[in-house]
Amino acid sequence: MSDIKKEINLVTGSRPFFKGIDRIKYEGPSSDNILSFKHYDENRVVAGKTMKEHLRFSVAYWHSLCGAGQDMFGGDTKDWPWLAASDPMQKARDKMDAAFELITKLGVPFYCFHDFDLVAEGATVAESEKRLTSIVEYAKEKQQASNVGLLWGTANLFSHRRYMNGAATNPEFDIIAQAGAQLKNALDATIALGGAGYVFWGGREGYMSLLNTNMKREQEHLGRFLTMARDYARKNGFKGCFYIEPKPMEPTKHQYDYDASTVLGFLRQYDLLGDFKLNVEVNHATLAGHTFQHDLQVAADANALGSIDANRGDYQNGWDTDEFPMDLFEVTQAMLVILEAGGFTTGGINFDAKLRRNSTEESDLFIAHINGMDTFARSLVVADRILQSSPYRQWRKERYASFDSGEGAKFEAGQLSLEDLKAIAVRNGEITPKSGKQELYESLINKYL
Ligand code: XLS
Ligand code: NI
Ligand code: NI
Numbered sequence: 102m103s104d105i106k107k108e109i110n111l112v113t114g115s116r117p118f119f120k121g122i123d124r125i126k127y128e129g130p131s132s133d134n135i136l137s138f139k140h141y142d143e144n145r146v147v148a149g150k151t152m153k154e155h156l157r158f159s160v161a162y163w164h165s166l167c168g169a170g171q172d173m174f175g176g177d178t179k180d181w182p183w184l185a186a187s188d189p190m191q192k193a194r195d196k197m198d199a200a201f202e203l204i205t206k207l208g209v210p211f212y213c214f215h216d217f218d219l220v221a222e223g224a225t226v227a228e229s230e231k232r233l234t235s236i237v238e239y240a241k242e243k244q245q246a247s248n249v250g251l252l253w254g255t256a257n258l259f260s261h262r263r264y265m266n267g268a269a270t271n272p273e274f275d276i277i278a279q280a281g282a283q284l285k286n287a288l289d290a291t292i293a294l295g296g297a298g299y300v301f302w303g304g305r306e307g308y309m310s311l312l313n314t315n316m317k318r319e320q321e322h323l324g325r326f327l328t329m330a331r332d333y334a335r336k337n338g339f340k341g342c343f344y345i346e347p348k349p350m351e352p353t354k355h356q357y358d359y360d361a362s363t364v365l366g367f368l369r370q371y372d373l374l375g376d377f378k379l380n381v382e383v384n385h386a387t388l389a390g391h392t393f394q395h396d397l398q399v400a401a402d403a404n405a406l407g408s409i410d411a412n413r414g415d416y417q418n419g420w421d422t423d424e425f426p427m428d429l430f431e432v433t434q435a436m437l438v439i440l441e442a443g444g445f446t447t448g449g450i451n452f453d454a455k456l457r458r459n460s461t462e463e464s465d466l467f468i469a470h471i472n473g474m475d476t477f478a479r480s481l482v483v484a485d486r487i488l489q490s491s492p493y494r495q496w497r498k499e500r501y502a503s504f505d506s507g508e509g510a511k512f513e514a515g516q517l518s519l520e521d522l523k524a525i526a527v528r529n530g531e532i533t534p535k536s537g538k539q540e541l542y543e544s545l546i547n548k549y550l
Contacts, residue, residue, distance in 0.1 A: 118183055118199040119463050124206050125471060136467055141478035143208055148440065148485045156477050157449025159211035159252040161410075162218040164423065164455035165466055166200045172458055179461045193220035193236045201243045207470050211252035213300070213451045216287040222261065226282045237290045244294060252298060252449050253344065253380075253408065254291030256283050259304025259352065269326035270306045270319035270357065277322065281329070288334045291341075297447045298408060299334065300380050301327065302346040307353030320357055324371035331376050342447040343373075344380035344407045347396065349389040351421055360389040361399035368405070378407030382453060383431075384414040384421050394434045401442035408448025409439075411473060425454040425469040426476050429483075433546055436477070436484035437493075450477060483549045491545055496538075 128137035143153035170178030183199035186192040197219070204212055216222075216229075220236045223229040244250065258268035258280050266272055268280035291299050306323055308314040331343060345368070349359045358364050361379055368374045379400040386396035400406040413424045413431070426432055439445070452473055456465050487493050503509040508525055511517050 116198070118202055119206060119467070122206055122464065122467060125208060125467065136464070136471065138471060138475055138478070140475040140482070141471075147481055148489070150444070152478055152481065153208075153210060155444055155481055156474070157211060157252065157445050158207075158209045158474055158477075159213050159449050159451040160200070160204050160207070160209050160470070161451055161453045162196075162200060162212060162214040164453065165203065165470075166196050167218050168455050170456075170458045170461065175458075178458050179456075181463075189221045189223075190232065190235065193232070194239060197236065197239055197243060201247055201249065203466060203470075204249050205247050207467065207474070209249070209470070209474075211250050211297075211449055211451075213252050213254070213453075215255050215257040216283065216290060217257045217260070219290075226279075226286075229283070230286050233286055233290055237293050240294055251291065251294045251296040252451055253300045253341075254287055254294070254296045254298075255300040255302065256280075256287035257304075258283060264305050267305045267307070267319070267353075269323045272315075272319075277326065281326070284326075284330055285333065288330065288337070288339065292334065292337055292339050296339075296341055297449075298341045298344055298380075299330075299339070300344045300346055300408075301330075302380075303348060303353075303356045303358040305353055306358065307350075307356035309354050320367070323357060324367070324373075327373055327377070328371065331373065335376075342407055343377040344448070345377055346380040346382055346385070346410065347389070348382065348385040348421070351388070360386065360391060361396040365399070365403050365405060374403075374405065378405040378448070380408045380410060380448070380451075381406070382410035382412065383426065383435075384412050384423055385410075387414045387416070388419065388421060392434075393431060394438050397435055397438040397442075401438055406439070406442050406448075408445065409435075409450055410453035411450045411477065412452070412454035423453060423455050424457070425452065425473045427472055429476060429480055429550055430546060432476050432480040433483045433487075433550065436480040437487060440481075440484050440488055483546075487545060487549050491549065493542070493545055496542070500535075500537075 122136060126137055127142040128134055128139070130139045132139060141152060143151060145152050147155060166183065169181055169184060181199070183195040184192065186195055200212065216233060219240070220232045223232050258264055263276055263279060264271070266276070269277060271277055271280070288299065308316065345358055345364045347358045347360045347364045348356050350356055357367070361381060364379060368377050381393070381396045381400055383393040386393045389396070397406060397409070411426045413426045413428055415422045415424065452470060454469070454473065456469055504513050508517065
């Protein structure tokens with residue numbers, strides 16, 4: 102038995118869910134094998150690190166293991182065998198067997214979950230805790246056998262009806278306490294599984310109508326809740342990074358974590374920037390009216406680019422469609438920002454993306470992830486070449502050359518007054534502005550693609 106086969110058997114046991122699919126291998130761009138990587142060669146070194154180390158891919162439990170195709174207009178379309186058991190613990194273990202089989206066959210090094218993706222919530226806090234503790238033990242064994250790690254955990258503080266008015270920002274204190282209990286257990290699970298991070302996505306932390314909302318008080322409660330989480334986790338040995346994942350709307354009309362800028366302001370206000378970074382999601386940035394690159398750059402400039410949720414929106418509508426990333430032009434521009442920011446440390450690339458409702462075969466899960474991984478791998482190589490061998494950085498630097506010496510440098514250093522600016526303007530007379538050359542920059546991306 103090959104090493105790869107042995108490794109897979111350890112985690113899937115004798116009952117594979119993805120029959121006929123082996124460990125996905127790198128076969129290069131000329132391969133016609135759909136179930137192979139054309140660009141993602143995990144050991145290939147780019148800019149001093151292997152692709153695996155750069156990209157730190159992660160499978161999202163909720164979309165790929167729990168989702169079965171339901172939408173607002175209809176129920177499940179996918180007949181996933183790992184969701185068939187009626188006993189909640191059996192179902193949780195089946196799901197985890199399928200998860201680790203998928204993850205190891207893809208050669209993905211990480212996964213991410215919400216507490217109740219792993220196992221269905223119980224009727225009481227105690228019952229939920231018991232279920233979670235038990236499935237975490239199972240996950241621990243799986244992680245050890247497979248060498249797969251937890252990129253981040255989180256708590257689902259938005260699905261249950263008790264959270265219809267929010268969790269940490271709920272107007273009723275008793276609901277905040279419920280959310281706190283759930284948060285504590287999700288943090289315990291993340292710590293027990295050696296999670297490299299813990300994510301807060303706002304869920305229903307926002308409002309539908311300002312008429313019934315005390316926005317200031319709700320945001321203060323959110324600040325308090327996050328501070329409690331940080332203090333508890335640090336006290337209990339959590340060394341990883343906390344992330345906030347911005348999103349402007351959906352499910353609430355106005356989410357408090359609107360975009361990267363808004364979240365940074367919030368983190369500064371509540372003195373959380375030392376422990377929190379951002380988890381930037383493509384489709385959330387575009388819903389906020391930005392490009393993905395924009396929100397990445399905002400985070401990077403504040404030294405708070407932590408991790409990303411990779412997906413793609415549908416640019417003909419305004420929903421969070423969470424499609425798998427395939428757009429090389431968009432992802433290459435994102436990789437430029439990520440590489441210039443120094444790449445990921447605790448974070449990585451989590452595929453917060455779901456199969457289309459009418460993609461119903463098990464192999465579709467593989468095809469989607471393989472293409473997403475190939476897209477990022479190819480973009481990584483292209484972005485690195487643009488940074489290393491093209492005039493890109495030089496051009497951009499030269500655009501600002503007037504600040505590198507003389508009066509421009511004095512301006513940056515705060516050594517000029519408004520009167521000085523006037524004197525300089527009078528001396529210069531009218532000047533001819535320089536071309537921004539946007540199309541030239543765009544052509545560089547095309548040339549290197
Ligand atoms: C929803 C979010 C969610 C977070 C985790 O839009 O993307 O999936 O990533 O709670
Ligand atoms: Ni999302
Ligand atoms: Ni997300």
